[in-house]
Amino acid sequence: MNTEDYVSYPLALALKKARFDEPCDHYWYKAYANSDEMSMRQASADDFNSDDWDVPHCSAPTLAQAQKWLREKKKIDVLVWNCACGYGWEVSKAENGTGLILFDDNGDNKDSGCWTSYESALSAGIAAALELIEKEGE
Structure with missing residues (x-):
């Protein structure tokens, strides 16, 4: 298992709050x-997003699974792009590509504001999309 391919625990909680149930x-x-x-x-087949256990837990989807869920269920697309400075992200409407948020220069490369890996940029874009969903009350 390569943990950088999975969402972080705070991101997993945000997905659960947005009704991620896969x-x-x-x-x-x-x-x-x-x-x-x-x-x-x-996990086994039924080990996700339960509050019934003695030990609290929630799903740990891969970044790709979270990205696909946002696109298919919430109609929000998280796009990652790269340039000479690193990686950036954009959040747009999945139906028509209308831009909603462009990355915020808070990447882990302090010189450029970009991210040094695809996975870290995708994680930041997913977090921004989930914040947008929370603000809109979906």
Whole structure:
């Protein structure tokens, strides 16, 4: 498992809040009740987004699965592009390509404001799309 291909725990919580409900091959869980540290574990078919367990947990989709869910269920497209400075992202309407948000120069490359990896740019774009969904009250 390459953890950079999966959404972070805060992003997983935001997806859950936006009603992401697809089965995933991994999930985030709290290993110890008195700890704030979250871990990722491989899931069985019914191990996602449950509040019924003794140990809180939520889905850990891949970045690609979250991107596809946003496009198909919420009609929001997160696009990643690259240039000489690194990677950037854009959020647009999936039906017609109308731009909603362009990346915000807060990438991990402090000189350019871009991101140094495709995955980190995609994660930032997904986070921005979920914030947009939350503001619109979907």
